[in-house]
Amino acid sequence: MSSPHPTTLKPYAERIELHTNPTARRILEIMDRKKTNLAVSVDVTTTKEALEVVRRVGESVCLVKTHCDIIEDFTLDFANELVKLSKELDFVIFEDRKFADIGNTVSLQYSSGHHRISSWSDLTNAHPVPGPGIITGLSQVGKPLGRALLLLAEMSSKGSLATGSYTEQTYKMAKDAGRDFVIGFIAQGRVDTNPEKGEDWIIMSPGVGLVSKGDKLGQQYRTPREVVYDAGADVIIVGRGIYGIQGGEKAVKDEAERYRQEGWKAYEERLARK
Ligand code: 5IU
Numbered sequence: 465m466s467s468p469h470p471t472t473l474k475p476y477a478e479r480i481e482l483h484t485n486p487t488a489r490r491i492l493e494i495m496d497r498k499k500t501n502l503a504v505s506v507d508v509t510t511t512k513e514a515l516e517v518v519r520r521v522g523e524s525v526c527l528v529k530t531h532c533d534i535i536e537d538f539t540l541d542f543a544n545e546l547v548k549l550s551k552e553l554d555f556v557i558f559e560d561r562k563f564a565d566i567g568n569t570v571s572l573q574y575s576s577g578h579h580r581i582s583s584w585s586d587l588t589n590a591h592p593v594p595g596p597g598i599i600t601g602l603s604q605v606g607k608p609l610g611r612a613l614l615l616l617a618e619m620s621s622k623g624s625l626a627t628g629s630y631t632e633q634t635y636k637m638a639k640d641a642g643r644d645f646v647i648g649f650i651a652q653g654r655v656d657t658n659p660e661k662g663e664d665w666i667i668m669s670p671g672v673g674l675v676s677k678g679d680k681l682g683q684q685y686r687t688p689r690e691v692v693y694d695a696g697a698d699v700i701i702v703g704r705g706i707y708g709i710q711g712g713e714k715a716v717k718d719e720a721e722r723y724r725q726e727g728w729k730a731y732e733e734r735l736a737r738k
Pocket of ligand 1: 505507531560616618619620621650670671672683701702703704705
């Protein structure tokens with residue numbers, strides 16, 4: 465068996481000092497303080513439902529992930545309420561925008577339009593497919609605000625083209641950009657092969673479920689243990705497995721807590737491999 469990836473042997477708390485980006489530091493601080501590597505993806509279509517889910521899961525998560533363009537009645541008042549909750553309940557906001565255009569366009573998509581993502585979202589993500597200009601364009605907007613970016617190195621869906629040398633080149637693009645704005649990857653495991661001393665990337669994995677193995681549209685699920693212990697990701701992202709659970713308010717809260725415990729147990733076990 466190959467030896468464990470060095471990053472996976474370090475406690476989240478010891479990784480804080482390896483980051484200069486304020487959002488990266490805050491994510492690791494929250495993970496350590498709240499003992500959680502759970503992110504909940506709130507993929508509902510009204511502000512009322514979204515805020516309800518966030519209030520139910522807030523105590524159990526390090527991060528709330530949104531898709532603001534699926535919310536029918538999105539307003540900046542809603543975004544402000546989300547920011548308020550993120551401070552009260554201690555989590556980071558991650559708008560899963562998956563930017564994919566040239567630098568000039570993404571900087572406008574990030575700062576302007578109906579959603580003004582950079583004004584309320586701590587973290588967002590981008591496809592590397594347009595080349596490094598996408599990072600420069602987003603960082604011009606986000607870096608002065610202390611925001612952070614993840615690059616999409618892999619996807620959880622069946623038949624994804626983001627594999628092999630595409631994934632390797634994504635890692636290289638992030639390294640070349642430096643870690644003051646790009647803080648990690650959306651990926652299915654450690655894509656930061658052979659990191660140098662002091663190099664640290666935060667890896668977040670969607671496609672996580674304790675019950676279902678997938679959906680009819682190509683989504684594929686692994687358990688928190690497979691993602692955190694076997695694959696070495698840092699944050700598990702769970703959507704329907706939590707907000708979609710039947711049984712009302714308490715059931716959603718309890719399910720978030722169940723995933724938090726599973727994710728944390730897998731993290732503690734991976735640290736114990738030393
Ligand atoms: N998401 C994925 N897979 C990916 C990427 C993003 O599922 O590779 I990149 C998003 C889509 C959805 C959430 O918002 O993560 C997962 O939701 P479910 O747990 O409901 O499948």
